[in-house]
Amino acid sequence: MERIKMGPIELSRVIQGYWRLTSWDWSPEKLADHMNTCVENGVTTFDTAAVYGGGECERQMGKALAFDPTLRSRIELVTKVGIVPKGENAAFSHYNTTYDHVMRACRDCLERLGTDYVDLLLIHREDPCLDPAECGRALKDLQAEGLIRAYGVSNFDPWKFQALNQATGQSLVTNQIECSPLCFEHFDSGMMDLLTGTGIHPMIWSPLAGGRLFTGSDEACVKVRAVLKELAEQYGTTESAIVYAWLAYHPVKALPICGSNRIDRLLEAVRGVEIRLEHVDWYRVYTASGQKVLR
Ligand code: NAP
Numbered sequence: 001m002e003r004i005k006m007g008p009i010e011l012s013r014v015i016q017g018y019w020r021l022t023s024w025d026w027s028p029e030k031l032a033d034h035m036n037t038c039v040e041n042g043v044t045t046f047d048t049a050a051v052y053g054g055g056e057c058e059r060q061m062g063k064a065l066a067f068d069p070t071l072r073s074r075i076e077l078v079t080k081v082g083i084v085p086k087g088e089n090a091a092f093s094h095y096n097t098t099y100d101h102v103m104r105a106c107r108d109c110l111e112r113l114g115t116d117y118v119d120l121l122l123i124h125r126e127d128p129c130l131d132p133a134e135c136g137r138a139l140k141d142l143q144a145e146g147l148i149r150a151y152g153v154s155n156f157d158p159w160k161f162q163a164l165n166q167a168t169g170q171s172l173v174t175n176q177i178e179c180s181p182l183c184f185e186h187f188d189s190g191m192m193d194l195l196t197g198t199g200i201h202p203m204i205w206s207p208l209a210g211g212r213l214f215t216g217s218d219e220a221c222v223k224v225r226a227v228l229k230e231l232a233e234q235y236g237t238t239e240s241a242i243v244y245a246w247l248a249y250h251p252v253k254a255l256p257i258c259g260s261n262r263i264d265r266l267l268e269a270v271r272g273v274e275i276r277l278e279h280v281d282w283y284r285v286y287t288a289s290g291q292k293v294l295r
Helices: 028-040 054-067 101-114 132-144 158-167 189-200 209-215 219-233 238-248 263-272 281-290
Strands: 003-006 009-012 015-017 046-047 076-081 118-123 148-156 175-178 203-205 255-258
Touching: 009 076, 009 118, 028 054, 028 263, 054 101, 076 101, 101 118, 101 132, 118 132, 132 148, 132 158, 148 158, 158 189, 175 189, 209 219, 209 238, 219 238, 219 281, 238 255, 238 263, 238 281, 255 263
Parallel strands: 015 046, 015 255, 046 076, 076 118, 118 148, 148 175, 175 203, 203 255
Antiparallel strands: 003 009
């Protein structure tokens, strides 16, 4: 498995995501076993967030890391802060990227994960009330304290990305964004061009559109599946491997996050990023849903 250098850290090209973990009903032993199988297949990076399962996702990962204490030094942990869901501490769901909140939220993540540091901390969403200087100071202080090895953002538009990047001395190592043959938001916003031009590699969430690509009955899904089927036959592989090959082909050098709990599906991602598409075939997938028309 290829490894991608991102500032001071290195991540596996394919990442395992645990957003859906709390619905899998796994014991700490089963989760530790899953993490070990991922590592054996070269997937050493795991994605979570403070809000996943109301903190339960990080807690379950912490229990798995305690079950097998050898795991922590062999993996990279990515988590996210900055969303405050409605509940005990908030009457209304909102974002909070202030200095105090980011500092406290990161420490809470570490406690739930049962670890002294995370490899990568992301600001989860594009807070419209973001103060780049204040948020940037928190990220830098957390890094200086050794609580995080690197930092970045998620779902940011190019303007907020540039503002925070400037405030941190160009130290953001990624923007974790949605992208799939059904989702082109970050092509349209110019984010992909900004990242490609600055040599910053995005992490890609919902690469299979959360499974909708294969289960959706709407016209766009049906059209994409037909093109993926043809390409899968042409390349002697599976439809989802073609999606991962499509994501890997782009010069931005993205790191897709697989959200399945099945190792066979993770291995399709691992194989997929190794497939080199013909240049023309990248455009077949890009235009497959009918949302994109080349002029
Ligand atoms: P995904 O890989 O697009 O979707 C995974 C879902 O698709 C699973 O429910 C999986 O079911 C299903 N699936 C996969 N292959 C399938 C097939 N051939 N047929 C039918 N269903 C299939 O990714 P995701 O889970 O939406 O997102 C991946 C990760 O990105 C998350 O775990 C999280 O870490 C991260 N994320 C980040 C953000 C953010 O705002 N930064 C937002 C969302 C997600 P099985 O488990 O049964 O295979």
